[in-house]
Amino acid sequence: MKTVFIPAYDTEAAARCQAACETIVPLHRDMDVPATFFIVTRLLEGAERPRYAELLRDERFEIASHTVNHILIREQKALGLPAAPWETIASEVARSKRTIEEVFERPCEGLRAPCSFEDGLGGDTRLIECLHREGYRYSSSQAWGPQCTLPAPLAQARRYDAQGFPDLWEFPAHGWHENVLKGHNATPGRFLLWPPVYPDHLLSRCVKTPEEEFAVNRFFIDKAVELNAEFVSLIWHPWSLGRFDPEMTMLRLTFDYVRTLGLPFATYRDLRARRD
Ligand SMILES: [Zn+2]
Numbered sequence: 001m002k003t004v005f006i007p008a009y010d011t012e013a014a015a016r017c018q019a020a021c022e023t024i025v026p027l028h029r030d031m032d033v034p035a036t037f038f039i040v041t042r043l044l045e046g047a048e049r050p051r052y053a054e055l056l057r058d059e060r061f062e063i064a065s066h067t068v069n070h071i072l073i074r075e076q077k078a079l080g081l082p083a084a085p086w087e088t089i090a091s092e093v094a095r096s097k098r099t100i101e102e103v104f105e106r107p108c109e110g111l112r113a114p115c116s117f118e119d120g121l122g123g124d125t126r127l128i129e130c131l132h133r134e135g136y137r138y139s140s141s142q143a144w145g146p147q148c149t150l151p152a153p154l155a156q157a158r159r160y161d162a163q164g165f166p167d168l169w170e171f172p173a174h175g176w177h178e179n180v181l182k183g184h185n186a187t188p189g190r191f192l193l194w195p196p197v198y199p200d201h202l203l204s205r206c207v208k209t210p211e212e213e214f215a216v217n218r219f220f221i222d223k224a225v226e227l228n229a230e231f232v233s234l235i236w237h238p239w240s241l242g243r244f245d246p247e248m249t250m251l252r253l254t255f256d257y258v259r260t261l262g263l264p265f266a267t268y269r270d271l272r273a274r275r276d
Contacts, residue, residue, distance in 0.1 A: 004230070005233070007035040008037075008234075009037050009236050011043070018048055020239060024238055027248050036063075038066040041065065041096040077148050110138045111138075113141035116235075138272045142173070143177065150180060151174070152173060155172040174220055
């Protein structure tokens with residue numbers, strides 16, 4: 001089976017993500033490319049709701065949870081940040097799903113943990129049980145490499161069966177958090193692993209142009225094909241894409257390249273549906 005490419009966006013900053021989505025969404029429509037939008041649902045509860053609801057209402061798009069307020073659902077060791085209180089986590093896992101289903105009138109199947117983790121939901125049985133109870137069918141919360149480093153390796157789908165929930169899947173995300181690659185939140189150097197997982201992927205500085213960012217994407221796409229991976233999905237944030245590349249040249253280059261290779265596009269929901 002061919003490797004599929006999943007465009008996915010962590011949509012989290014009210015005005016800045018919305019402004020970027022005004023360019024991202026038409027580009028997806030023009031190129032007929034699907035996407036998964038993981039959204040912080042306070043954007044669907046506030047003044048931004050009508051515009052986000054209009055922009056993202058498209059059969060090509062999957063809308064999934066990025067919690068209500070971008071809270072940490074586990075301790076994030078790479079960033080030195082503690083988890084939110086459990087009552088807040090349980091409430092946001094439930095409420096974000098309900099809000100998406102109410103606004104888009106479709107099931108919300110997945111959750112991407114803000115900031116993500118080295119091992120997804122790990123062995124946190126209480127958290128895994130909570131996602132399962134609320135009706136989530138997958139998590140996409142693994143996006144760091146060994147010892148909390150970047151880039152995130154091309155890890156593939158797995159079940160949370162050891163915790164007793166074999167129908168809850170983890171679909172990791174891959175490569176660099178593009179905001180880090182650009183130095184928007186932190187510089188890449190502090191997250192590098194030695195020796196690296198991919199010694200043939202070397203960067204001496206942050207990317208400075210959309211073409212350089214595309215070259216990084218191409219490395220992970222080519223590597224996924226070489227490894228015969230089921231899927232590859234990079235870690236994108238509309239606010240950071242818009243700040244660096246308002247024309248979204250990188251997206252166009254990346255989607256064209258995926259098409260040139262003859263790889264199909266998909267959403268995370270499609271990946272989960274394969275397992276029914
Ligand atoms: Zn986020």
